Amino acid sequence: MAFPYLEAVLGESYWFREGFRVSLIAGFMIFMYFFETYLDIRQHAALKLTNLPKPLEGVISQEKFERARAYSIDKSCFHFIHEAVTILMDTAILCFGILPWFWKVSGNLVAYLGLDAENEIMHTLSFLAGVMIWSQLPDGELREKIEKLAASLKFPLKKLFVVDGSTRSSHSNAYMYGFFNNKRIVLYDTLIQQCTNEEEVVAVIAHELGHWKLNHTMYSFIAVQHTVIPLQHLVNFGLNLVSRTFEFQADAFAKKLGYAKALCAGLIKLQEENLSAMNTDPWYSAYHYSHPPLVERLAAIEEPDSKKED
Structure with a gap:
């Protein structure tokens, strides 16, 4: 029981029945599914637009735009499925008590093997999906x-590494x-390959150093990453807002160093090579994106400093 003391006091109160709690969580999951699906539909409609955003006209070729657009639409279609x-599986697992059943079966298996079934520390094998070559x-x-x-x-830079990412993506x-x-x-290594010159690579590093100089890593570490299910989406939304603010600040830092x-x-090169949308x-990006869309970042970088001061 989740609230043993309260249940002992209130007895068989409906509010503390297991079925009600499960229904409440399942209902919230389904509500969030429909809400996020609505945002996905809005984003899918945006992906179907055949024209480049005005700030990117003449900057990104129509061919690369079409490639990124087709890739994003395919990803979006797969995402719907x-x-x-996922929501069907999660709801079934929750409502039919599959996890408690599996926990019981696992305990029986441990006992069958002659081990202590009461010991909750289970050793499992983990396999690395891939090995990074440094x-x-x-x-x-x-x-x-x-x-x-x-x-x-x-x-305090001690070492500079290149990691092999091109063999995977x-x-x-x-x-x-x-x-x-x-x-x-x-x-x-893909960053070095995709940037047209060394100055662009250094500019990306300047952005990352901006995160360090402005203490973003520490702030992100301190921030709460996980919470209970009803608040998790709200917290993630807030963290994304903070993250996007940090990205704008780091861009401004690199700009101040003369790397605008x-x-x-x-950024344009990375957007092209990663086939990003x-x-x-705006609703979809505000809810899901931890980084501002490229158009917004370019507009902020190109905005005159005098205008910001005013």
Whole structure:
């Protein structure tokens, strides 16, 4: 029982019956499914738009736009099917008590093997989906530029790595990790391949260093990541709002360092290569996206500083 003391006091009160609690959770899950499906329908309609957003006209070719559009529509169609199957499975698991049944069967199996069925610590085997191949970023102009940028910001860079991501997908990224004065920067090899010049790669690193300089990592670590089911969606929405604000701030930081043009070029290149959606529904992106849409980021970067001060 979830509330043994209250149930002992209130007896067989309907409000504390297991069936009611299950129905309440299932009802909330179904409500959120229909709400998010409504947002998905809005986004699907935006993906079907055949025209590039005006800020991207002349910047991204029609061919690449069509490729990204077709890819996004296919993903959207699959998403509808995936979510429908997921809500059916989750509701069935919850309403028919499949997990408690499976827990009981697992206990019987442990007992059958002659082990202690009361021991809740179960050892399971985990398999890695893939192995990342790491290597040091070779000496050269790119390494020198990144090290110079890190030194100018007093970032305690100890090592620069390149990770092999191209053997799995074309997704590109860069990130940093480490504690105190022992930090590393990791570049996906796809990022280096997709950017047209080293300045664009350095601009992406400047953005990531903006997260560090502005203490975004610490704030994100402190922020609550998980909560009870009824509040989880609201919390995630709030975290996305904070995350998008951080992204704008990190872009502004890179712009302040003189990388505005290179950052715009790098963001556009990543958008093209990752086949990300060019047209986004504002409601959908506000609810789902942890990063602002490309059009909004470009507009913020290109906005004159004097206008912001006014």
